[in-house]
Amino acid sequence: MRIQKKTALIAGLLIALAALGVWYATKPATAKLAAPTAIPVRVVAVAEKDVPRYVSGIGSVLSLHSVVVRPQIDGILTQILVKEGQLVTQGDLLATIDDRSIRASLDQARAQLGESQAQLQVALVNLKRYKLLSVDDGVSKQTYDQQQALVNQLKATAQGNQASIDAAQVQLSYTQIRSPVTGRVGIRTVDEGNFLRMSDTQGLFTVTQIDPIAVEFSLPQQMLPTLQGLINDPQRARVKAYIGADTDGETGNLLGEGHLTLIDNQINANTGTIRAKAEFNNTGQKLWPGLLVTVKIQTALDKGALVVPPTVVQRGLDHHFVYRVNGDKVETVQVQMVYQGSGQDIIKGVKPGDVLVRDGQSRLKQGSTVQVLTDPPQMVQSQVQP
Numbered sequence: 001m002r003i004q005k006k007t008a009l010i011a012g013l014l015i016a017l018a019a020l021g022v023w024y025a026t027k028p029a030t031a032k033l034a035a036p037t038a039i040p041v042r043v044v045a046v047a048e049k050d051v052p053r054y055v056s057g058i059g060s061v062l063s064l065h066s067v068v069v070r071p072q073i074d075g076i077l078t079q080i081l082v083k084e085g086q087l088v089t090q091g092d093l094l095a096t097i098d099d100r101s102i103r104a105s106l107d108q109a110r111a112q113l114g115e116s117q118a119q120l121q122v123a124l125v126n127l128k129r130y131k132l133l134s135v136d137d138g139v140s141k142q143t144y145d146q147q148q149a150l151v152n153q154l155k156a157t158a159q160g161n162q163a164s165i166d167a168a169q170v171q172l173s174y175t176q177i178r179s180p181v182t183g184r185v186g187i188r189t190v191d192e193g194n195f196l197r198m199s200d201t202q203g204l205f206t207v208t209q210i211d212p213i214a215v216e217f218s219l220p221q222q223m224l225p226t227l228q229g230l231i232n233d234p235q236r237a238r239v240k241a242y243i244g245a246d247t248d249g250e251t252g253n254l255l256g257e258g259h260l261t262l263i264d265n266q267i268n269a270n271t272g273t274i275r276a277k278a279e280f281n282n283t284g285q286k287l288w289p290g291l292l293v294t295v296k297i298q299t300a301l302d303k304g305a306l307v308v309p310p311t312v313v314q315r316g317l318d319h320h321f322v323y324r325v326n327g328d329k330v331e332t333v334q335v336q337m338v339y340q341g342s343g344q345d346i347i348k349g350v351k352p353g354d355v356l357v358r359d360g361q362s363r364l365k366q367g368s369t370v371q372v373l374t375d376p377p378q379m380v381q382s383q384v385q386p
Helices: 002-026 100-135 141-174 221-232
Strands: 039-045 047-063 066-069 075-080 093-097 176-178 183-185 205-208 213-220 238-243 253-268 273-280 292-308 320-326 329-340 345-348 355-359 370-372
Touching: 039 320, 100 141, 141 176, 213 221, 213 253, 213 292, 221 253, 221 273, 221 292, 238 273, 292 329
Parallel strands: 039 370
Antiparallel strands: 039 355, 047 213, 047 292, 066 205, 075 093, 093 176, 183 205, 213 273, 238 253, 238 292, 253 273, 292 345, 320 329, 320 355, 329 345
């Protein structure tokens, strides 16, 4: 029995060894360690160019002159010679008021002046005669003095009549309402045939100057030294006005370019801001009184600046850095952020032409292997002809 057990045990061991040999002979080869996979990135070259710096704020468009046209005398509005929205120049006749009563007063004053001048002429002839007779005592000294007083009285009367004429002419000029400024006529508030009074505060309509026009805006008080330098610069600071843009970008529609003209004489203590004003040529009438716009002021010009897109610069714990491509690998380079603009940053620490990673930095580290991708071609949509 023991011999049989030994034989069975030896047979089992031989079978196990054979199975192990077969498995070892047929097992797959050990896979080699895969090579590190290149990380796909997009790159951009550092550009060197002149870059203007801007500061932005929200402003409101204001007319340089806006006048409410009111009557200066009481009377019936006989004629309106302009239409609502019409462009007028300074001195243009806008409306007329009934002037018959004033013309009658003017004619009366002129008649009184003629009468006074005729009386004065006779008095002067008599005065001359009395002067000759007074030499030989032909008339008394008292008579001569009385005639001299009469002449003086008639001269004063003539001067008073002339003043009445002048006053009547001024009143007559008020019957013709002329434009005090060059601008655009607003909505009319009264019609022909209405009786106008000087006490009416509403007026006939407004005339608002459109070209040139101003934009008033507010900036933080920290900008005061910069604004003072710009306002004193002989080369007037350029100001751009946009609509539909926020204070960080220029995605809106450019309405016009002007120049800085005024800084307010005090800072608002409640908001910590200072008001300023810029003037714009507005021949296209894109700027309209009351319109809210975004203003951008050029505060400086960096010549030969190193410029990269905003996505290139990464922020570390205590510094900024970029990934520079060197062959098929990247290296981290510490940089200094000089200026952050809406579409580009100015940095120091790299050289013009250096190739930096602008997309795909999340998987990178010092020495990572990269694969540079090309930008996809821009899709051009063709218009289907109807």
